[in-house]
Amino acid sequence: MGIELRRVTKQLGSETHIYETNLVLESGEFNVLLGTTLSGKTTLMRLMAGLERPSSGEVWHNGENVTGLPVQKRNVAMVYQAFVNYPNFTVFDNIASPLRVARVQADEVRRRVEGIAELLKLTPILERLPNELSGGQQQRTALARALVKDAALVLLDEPLANLDYKLREELRDELPKLFQDTGATVVYATSEPLEALMLGGYTATLEQGRVVEYGPTVRLYRSPGSLASARVFSDPPINTAQVEKRGPIFFLTESVHWTAPAGFRDLADGHYTIGVRPHHLTIGGIDQGVVKVRARVLVAEISGSESIVHADVEGNLWVSESHGIHPFEVGDIAELFLHVGRCLYFDNDGSLIGHQADTASRDRPH
Amino acid sequence: MRTHRWLVPTLYIVFLMLPIYWLLNMSFKTTNEILGTFSLWPLDFTLDNYRKIFTDPTWYNGYLNSITYVVMNTVISVSVALPAAYAFSRYRFLGDKHLFFWLLTNRMAPPAVFALPFFQLYSAIGLFDTHIAVALAHCLFNIPLAVWILEGFMSAVPKELDETAYLDGYSFWRFFVKIFIPTVAAGIGVAAFFCFMYSWVELLLAKTLTSVAAKPIAATMTRTASTAGYELGLLAAAGTLTLVPGAFVIYFVRNYIAKGFALGRV
Numbered sequence: 364m365g366i367e368l369r370r371v372t373k374q375l376g377s378e379t380h381i382y383e384t385n386l387v388l389e390s391g392e393f394n395v396l397l398g399t400t401l402s403g404k405t406t407l408m409r410l411m412a413g414l415e416r417p418s419s420g421e422v423w424h425n426g427e428n429v430t431g432l433p434v435q436k437r438n439v440a441m442v443y444q445a446f447v448n449y450p451n452f453t454v455f456d457n458i459a460s461p462l463r464v465a466r467v468q469a470d471e472v473r474r475r476v477e478g479i480a481e482l483l484k485l486t487p488i489l490e491r492l493p494n495e496l497s498g499g500q501q502q503r504t505a506l507a508r509a510l511v512k513d514a515a516l517v518l519l520d521e522p523l524a525n526l527d528y529k530l531r532e533e534l535r536d537e538l539p540k541l542f543q544d545t546g547a548t549v550v551y552a553t554s555e556p557l558e559a560l561m562l563g564g565y566t567a568t569l570e571q572g573r574v575v576e577y578g579p580t581v582r583l584y585r586s587p588g589s590l591a592s593a594r595v596f597s598d599p600p601i602n603t604a605q606v607e608k609r610g611p612i613f614f615l616t617e618s619v620h621w622t623a624p625a626g627f628r629d630l631a632d633g634h635y636t637i638g639v640r641p642h643h644l645t646i647g648g649i650d651q652g653v654v655k656v657r658a659r660v661l662v663a664e665i666s667g668s669e670s671i672v673h674a675d676v677e678g679n680l681w682v683s684e685s686h687g688i689h690p691f692e693v694g695d696i697a698e699l700f701l702h703v704g705r706c707l708y709f710d711n712d713g714s715l716i717g718h719q720a721d722t723a724s725r726d727r728p729h
Numbered sequence: 730m731r732t733h734r735w736l737v738p739t740l741y742i743v744f745l746m747l748p749i750y751w752l753l754n755m756s757f758k759t760t761n762e763i764l765g766t767f768s769l770w771p772l773d774f775t776l777d778n779y780r781k782i783f784t785d786p787t788w789y790n791g792y793l794n795s796i797t798y799v800v801m802n803t804v805i806s807v808s809v810a811l812p813a814a815y816a817f818s819r820y821r822f823l824g825d826k827h828l829f830f831w832l833l834t835n836r837m838a839p840p841a842v843f844a845l846p847f848f849q850l851y852s853a854i855g856l857f858d859t860h861i862a863v864a865l866a867h868c869l870f871n872i873p874l875a876v877w878i879l880e881g882f883m884s885a886v887p888k889e890l891d892e893t894a895y896l897d898g899y900s901f902w903r904f905f906v907k908i909f910i911p912t913v914a915a916g917i918g919v920a921a922f923f924c925f926m927y928s929w930v931e932l933l934l935a936k937t938l939t940s941v942a943a944k945p946i947a948a949t950m951t952r953t954a955s956t957a958g959y960e961l962g963l964l965a966a967a968g969t970l971t972l973v974p975g976a977f978v979i980y981f982v983r984n985y986i987a988k989g990f991a992l993g994r995v
Contacts, residue, residue, distance in 0.1 A: 414892050434895045441896050447889045451911035464898040508897070 365390030365548045366411050366516055371420035373406055380406045382573045383420070388548060390425070393539050393564030395580060396552040398595055402569040404552035408518045411550065412439050424516065437516070440509035444521040446501035448493035454504050455480075455489040461512040479507045482541065499530040506534075510541060517542065519551045523558075535561060556598045560584060568595040590713035593638050599671065601707075602639040602681040608632050613703070616677050621654045621703045630716065638707035641684035645700050646670065648685070652704035658683070663691040672697065749972070755965035763961045778966035791946035792970065794860065798935070798943065799928040799974075801864035802871060806924045807917060809868070810875035811910070817876065818883035819891070829880070832873040843869060844937045851938055862938045863945070867928045874927065875920040878989065882916025883909075915985040922982045926975060946971060 365388045373381035381403050388394045396404045409415040410422060413434045421430045429437055440461075448457050455476055462472045480486045483503045493501055502522060509517055519538075523531040539562055542549045553559060559566050559580055567577040568587070576583060576592040587593035593601050607614045609632055614620040623630065658674035658681070665671070670689040673682050674697060683699050691697060708716045755763055756778055757771040766772070782788040816822075817829055847866050848857070856862040890912065894904040910917070935945040950967050979986075 412892075412896065414895075434892070435898050435900065439896055441893065443889045443893075445887060445889060447887060447893050449890070449894070449908050449912075451908065451914075460899075461897040464903075505893075508893075512897070 367423040369421045371417040374418045390548045395559040395566040397559045398569030403572040439516045440514035441518040442505045442522045458507045479511045517549045568592045590709045599641045599682045604679045636709040641682040643702040643705045644683040645685040646689045653700040660691045660695045756969045760962045778962045791949035795945040798860040798863040802867045802928045803924045806871040806875045814876045814879035817880045835873045858940045866934045871924040878920040882913045918982040918985040919989040
């Protein structure tokens with residue numbers, strides 16, 4: 364059953380934060396809300412938690428309408444981007460607080476808190492106050508408090524965004540494992556597509572107060588149902604261009620064209636939009652299933668072992684991402700490999716027509 | 730230059746401490762010595778002035794009266810200001826900003842303006858010459874001050890703390906008492922300090938609204954022209970003792986005050 368939003372909207376004054384949304388999140392699963400800042404992730408979470416009331420519509424939890432139920436009566440836990448702990452309580456008391464409010468027996472409290480503390484490596488600092496801890500430890504404490512009460516719904520609002528890189532990686536690996544056996548429905552908000560992919564489970568892509576698409580994370584990444592969804596779920600941004608199909612050939616321009624991949628041959632002639640992820644537009648690489656395009660380099664940057672080139676490709680401003688170091692000067696002409704077999708093809712209202720399943724299965728994100 | 734770095738601060742502190750030293754100096758002298766000779770320290774050291782204050786009820790009752798209404802006022806002001814400041818820091822309501830500013834404007838009027846209405850009102854309802862009369866009158870100035878100070882401290886606490894507590898199952902009052910008040914303890918300390926100090930030094934209302942039963946020490950001090958002439962030594966001793974409670978309170982909140990200054994609310 365899990366959590367379910369039925370025709371939920373949220374307005375504040377004349378501003379609409381959430382347009383009518385219907386969403387059923389898989390229970391007992393890791394659900395990611397993916398969207399940029401102001402896309403409505405936090406508002407959706409607050410609606411699910413009951414911290415805010417929807418302007419219209421209903422929130423259902425495990426087959427029960429909880430729309431007007433006060434937060435205290437819902438079995439919900441939340442972890443924020445900022446590290447929120449009770450500053451006057453020690454780490455132990457912080458973790459124990461939801462249990463104590465629920466009047467759990469003292470020795471049971473001790474047992475459960477110590478168990479969670481062990482899991483989150485907080486045992487040596489149980490007697491310290493939150494202000495004496497590092498950011499990572501503070502967020503672990505907040506996570507422990509969310510875990511200890513065995514909430515049916517756990518909301519994690521960009522919990523790793525304020526942590527440094529190393530800690531973020533570490534906690535990100537642990538998170539799905541921590542919640543794996545609890546049976547809780549976990550909702551995790553992030554603005555990073557990569558993070559969604561690493562956390563797995565299910566993802567909802569959000570754009571400007573609307574849920575664009577919801578489904579298993581990997582499916583959503585490989586074949587996003589719409590251009591909008593693909594845009595949200597791509598970093599660097601996905602490249603798009605108008606193509607024309609004439610007979611069995613797709614034309615980007617008169618000189619750049621390719622034979623329609625299997626499955627697209629019967630498509631009616633006319634204009635379509637292609638979506639090309641930056642790592643499907645490379646400098647060199649495999650020679651199969653590619654079309655070579657000439658590109659004028661606008662910006663070239665090297666991040667570690669990746670080269671990112673912003674270039675003008677037949678009048679389109681595209682981004683290319685390739686392995687290895689490829690130094691370019693601004694204004695250079697580069698030859699890029701366009702992996703046409705891995706492109707996403709959209710019709711003119713932006714919904715996905717299809718993509719080549721067999722090549723996609725070999726397609727590893729980054 | 731380097732070797733004389735201590736010079737300016739030392740001079741500053743000497744100038745600052747001089748009147749206090751002189752008061753202390755006088756309090757250990759006899760009135761005759763004060764009037765007759767110029768001496769930097771008491772030549773004829775005496776504790777008689779203090780002895781008189783601690784044994785004569787007209788004197789020590791002055792202190793007890795003052796402390797009574799000051800403590801009353803501080804307790805009332807802070808406990809009323811706590812929920813008010815919480816509302817200002819957490820909720821948006823119609824006219825909230827205007828109301829908040831209006832609170833402050835209460836402090837812009839001189840207390841003398843309110844002396845007459847308070848005097849008449851309290852006389853009419855039988856509150857004249859009681860401790861609570863002075864305590865309530867001082868609330869007029871101290872509650873806005875306390876609300877202003879506390880609002881600053883409370884707004885520095887993220888709203889997510891409240892929400893986390895509700896999600897953990899805390900009721901509002903349980904959260905407020907067990908988590909929120911300890912979190913803003915520094916602010917409460919600062920607000921209480923300022924209420925205490927203001928009420929302690931305020932003279933006009935305290936004098937106007939009392940006659941005998943609740944006469945404050947400051948009023949007692951202004952009536953020391955006895956048949957023996959001015960008792961300057963006694964007056965100095967009383968003055969010295971008046972400084973003591975303030976010094977005590979400031980010692981306890983000295984660390985919080987710096988925090989209050991950092992928030993721009995003191």
